[in-house]
Amino acid sequence: MSPWLMGRFPISPALLVSGRAEQEEPEAGAIPVHPSWAACSVLLTQVRLQTQTTYRGIFDCVVKTYRHESLLGFFKGMSFPIASIAVVNSVLFGVYSNTLLALTATSHRERRAQPPSYAHVFLAGCTGGFMQVYCLAPFDLIKVRLQNQTEPRARPGSPPPRYRGPVHCAVSICQEEGPRGLFRGAWALMLRDTPTLGIYFVTYEWLCRQSTPEGQSPSSASVLVAGGFAGILSWAVATPLDVIKSRMQMAGLKHRVYRGVLDCMASSVRQEGLGVFFRGLTINSARAFPVNAVIFLSYEYLLRWWG
């Protein structure tokens, strides 16, 4: 067994009380912890909490998923986001940098001596957010559909899940809902990402400037902290529309028709109250810090090498 799998996350109260965390074979209630599992489970839990009403919270969702679908259940729908992450982030950061270049006529290097105005940073961030929607929308839809499949792994005699994998999911959506079906929820995604990515880059710039002497480049620690907080703040603002986006993406499958973003908002609030907008907020914010700290550090290093 890999050393990572040896670290257990003892879910059952009996294990917590007895402190018997080190056991030979995983048993119901004890979830093996692995970094990749942790990352995937966060994404899956977030999507399920936002679109399904059967879970009482993060803990309940993790335990039920593990019991019904085993450890592999947490990796559902992950191959597409992993394959697409480089493309989507390149579009976002590429459009952001080039828009800032066009607006300020200064290169990345010159920008430390002549920092761009926050209005320019906001505008460039919004443009990046708007443009990334075109490539993010189909990948995100497929991820949400696959992560919402709660069937356990195929066993002889048990009905197969609706989608057998990402390619089958994409082909089925095209056949059943038309090619435009792949862009279901794209309006909500655009409304989510355009302003929040403006906020994301402004927060990052502001925090970097607060912790860096004038004219100097921010240290790696400043970049990590500023990137992490920019991620948390932008996801906190984005969560209400993230819930609506995920529900609209699932609507085609459930043959549920929303007349638009406002209709989806109104019907979700009518049925579940205002709290619906905050579903997945904790988990979104928790994953946002490490993910965005690393994203900004990579961005800064790449610009220093090539900028």
Ligand SMILES: CN(C)C(=N)NCCC[C@H](N)C(=O)O
């Ligand atoms: C609030 N939003 C939408 C963002 N801050 N987006 C940019 C962050 C990208 C990163 N892949 C992430 O998932 O956090």
